[in-house]
Amino acid sequence: MELFKNAKAVRLRNIHNKYLTADEDEESVTQDRDGSSKNAKWTVEFVDNIIRLKSCYNKYLTASNQPFLLGMTGRKVTQTVPKKLDSSVQWEPILEGKQVKLRTRYGQFLRANGGLPPWRNSVTHDIPHRTATQEWIFWHVDVVEIVVAHSPVANKPPPALVPYSDSFASDSSSVSEYSSKSPSFSRQESNDSTGTSGSPTRGGEGRVIYFHIANENGDYDEGEEELGIQFKGNDVTELTKRLEEVCGIENVVVCTKSPLNGNLYPLRLQLPPNNSTMHVVVVPSSSDGINEFSKGAMAF
Template structure:
């Protein structure tokens, strides 16, 4: 509830980097990238007698309340409509949302136990808002919201903001370039207040403590990405990339613990520089920001990472709630490292890392912390002895019989896909789009996998002809040699899908 108690009004930003807005019809709510409009502002009303509940009243139009209804959004689907509604005495439960903290973000639970959910995908799902449960692992982030406090609402003066957020550093304020001050958003500055920090630590204590087990006894680690590549410090002593060679010294990262926090670490490369979440965009117009090796004169939050356990893997979160991300796809994305939030279901695993301890820190009353047992390989054929995550334990017998420097076998091909509009047009086709790794060979198998990835029924898998640029249904076998593929999904029910059927192409 500290998300809302510190603000008279807020903006809510979804995992798609879009804001919850009240539409002009004074009934609909949806998502929009425009966060500067009045439609994106919601006045916070605390619920008397319920310390963890709020009502959210639109700052636009007649000021309707964010309301969870029992009306289905689409017949046969699970999600129910969320609308703006006028206050009705005795029906308070419809307007109440239970705020549940999840790291630096919040989930809002409705009266029936469902969560405020920002939907992605094709129309009519795109930009819609429902209250529902995440039914697959790929939709877990759809119910997470970043909370930004609004400065320019009536009776909420600049003085009150400055007093409530007096612990925010000037450096962090400047970095926002005039955007609304974030209380606990994906861009929130480092919080130096003891109260705020203690809240962050206590709310994440169980999850963070288990994740810290990967690092607690480690003097040095290797981090392996979803693409079976290791995090490497480039020899220019600035860039950070991925590489399949895990035996190189540049894949070794020394672990430092931040004294004032029990769940924060720093990682130092073999060149003595820190893994740093910079504020520089990786590519203009894209969301990801560069991760570098730096040696700042003053150690700040940019070199601090919060490990969060995800099964047998770890996510490394910046103090701005973005994640260390290993990118795949075509150059310049291939082998690059950024910090970002997965915007699409296909990139959720790009922020997961396996931790391989290659040097143990001995914690003993008789041995100083600087002493350690170095398990650096003595010969090219001897892999480093390590304390492994669950995934490594299952593979230990295989790993001990191979050269560490040998690249692993291919895990299949990369599938790049876009979802076509009703008329067959593809939005942002020149951008990489969604991706996932596929090990099969048949079109039917790929179709099942895409249905799993997207949740869409009745899809036609199409490819664009290199001769005339037109879309044609994909048939028979996939290209040989595990070559990467670009696929476009067309819904059978769409105008373009029906045209393909009329032409006898299905």
């Protein structure tokens, strides 16, 4: 379950470098290279030590009893809305290194098939017996939306931002979750508006930093609503640590998008002065493109 920790929505990428995708017929499940499509996004529901995955059509990833091909062992994986959420929509994540296997309650695994049609791009559940297909049941988990726990303090108005003060740089960071589409306090309230030291914050000091979370390819959906934190100080290292805590992801690089060419560049040294609002992208350090855009790190 570790790879799904704090995950509200994920994309699943297989050994063929394709994503688990809900077909537009709202019944079939396939593989596609377009990971930015809404059809490749699956909402996660937790039930004890298992998960349920819901497509963009509000239908559950289902291990059916229908054979994929007559005479073959693999059975179809579909999208359904069962009258009762039974074991057919339950998947047990089994961690294997940095990948995961998704097992049904009856011991089969979610499998991304390769080869020639009709196997190509199909998705079944099965127990692979041939060595050549052993890796077809492994999936990379890209978290694209996280769950932010609610504070026991409810219905508290957002603290107002105040002008920048040099003294902020020495303060601990204080986190309050905002929605980028609303000025109101919408996602999470910090514990009684306190900093890490436990002392009250002074009227919501600091800046608001909105962020997207990129996958291992450095890709993210700009159409997705940004999450946001309130952050005091201007140290990039502290901001990175705070975002790792909020996102539940280790070893990330905080990047900003260049207004000139649209490329991502890691932030270095310090944040811009004047406590201005920022928009950043949180990228796993293992991202395929991290070395490329690290060459042009931005410092203020």
